[in-house]
Amino acid sequence: MTTPFAITTINVNGIRASVKQRNENNPGMLPWLADHAPDVVLMQEIRASEAITRKALAPALDDGWFLTMTESDVKGRSGVGVLTRAEPSAVRIGFGSDEFDTSGRYLEADVDLGGSTVTVASLYLPSGAALTDDPKDVEKYEEKVRFLNEFGPYLDKLVGADGQVVVAGDWNIAHTERDIKNWKGNRKNSGFLPHEREWVGARITSGWADVARIHHGDVDGPYAWWSWRGKAFDNDSGWRIDYHLATPALAARLQSTHVHRADAYDRRWSDHAPVTATFL
Template identity: 85%
Template sequence: MTNSFTISTVNVNGIRAAVKTRNENNHGMLPWLSENTPDVVLMQEIRASEAITRKALAPALDDGWHLHMTESSVKGRSGVGILSRTEPTAVRTGFGSDEFDELGRYIEADFDLGGGPVTAASLYLPSGAALTDDPKDVEKYEEKVRFLDEFGPYLDGLRDDARQVVVAGDWNIAHTERDIKNWRGNRKNSGFLPHEREWVGARIDGGWVDVARTHHGDVDGPYAWWSWRGKAFDNDSGWRIDYHLATASLADRLQRTWVDRASAYDRRWSDHAPVTAEFA
């Protein structure tokens, strides 16, 4: 019997692409699952129906993994899911939003992982846009604001529910200057706008714990997203927008966190790297 459990989060950037082996160096998501054996994997941007997702993950499901997911009403967009070694005791999709629940951006499940029940949730927060004169940018900007306005109180409720909870995923917000390599050049870009950073800060000030920041301390990164373009990956010019926020009772059990950064550009199977937290 192990003395710890691990919860990983990764934006797969399309499940069908994530499981493909593009060349002899790129092994895809399935070998990563086999080599790292996390207990729970929180996925974002599945961008496929459940039938297609189950086909893509068939080797893992045949090996005993359990899948629960939510699809987006917009075909080929969003979609979050939970892969787990044990069947959850309960699964809930959405957070009670008339606008966002049908877009497949949030799912949570309860597990018996030792030391009492643990709720693990997968989040894909809208990417948004900088506020410009372009109507499309305005629409994306306002969508993200509405999501934050609705989801913030839901998170606050989870925090106050006395459960051990971790919400992890692609938050699409770098909280501090330590969380983005080129923070000076991105001060007016979505993901690093003042109101977005303040929103994350309010959650942390309210009692949520950014477990990776707590573990790694006041250092740059570690980043988990890099653009496919240019030398961003090679230069480690990335963003830390994939992270775990845990309630204090669960954060107290943190042992370590790490980023499964690919050893080379051509070994990546997503533009995001998996981020894993291990709890006692």
């Protein structure tokens, strides 16, 4: 007998900031976690050591959550983690990259979910930059290209094994015009560049299923990231860069996906909203 299970991805934008009570209407991440209680939470941009993260998440860990994470080799940067209700049977850091396996961008865990072993992976893909004459932009652009060139074949091999796997997180790429509100104004910006979008398309062609797009169909969004600036959140002028890609064996079990969009700007505890996929 199988039972439903929920996998949430959320870029916490700094774990210490996300758990902090921001105002009387916004108690932060921990009450959200207690109220919604998914089976797995895939976190990105933790930006803290494991010791600091454990302290920030102490109420959840005391309540029985298991934390697995990897830090960035650059202090205060990146960092991904997995919160699970059941202790993982195996954990793997990175994807075999000499450059990126110590950068806190990818982590896999095998977890018993719905009566079978499911591999859940948290991803924080480099944000990159548009290619300009600025050396810093060139460096960020080339870093993202290198990551895509290494990570793409790894994903193709993973989906080819036909296991039950979901890779979710902040992909920092909006795949189609449906995935970004102001797509015309962002055609030359990182996250919506032609080669980036083609890269995501190639992963789907190789067999990965974008489960939110399958569930919601050919509609705008639903977006899960909005700039803190201006009226982006109020106008729902966002990006869909937080999503789950699942292997066919797991995608066949999809029940629904949902963006937990805050009901007001001042109730946000990250510039990203949690996105949950439920499987049976």
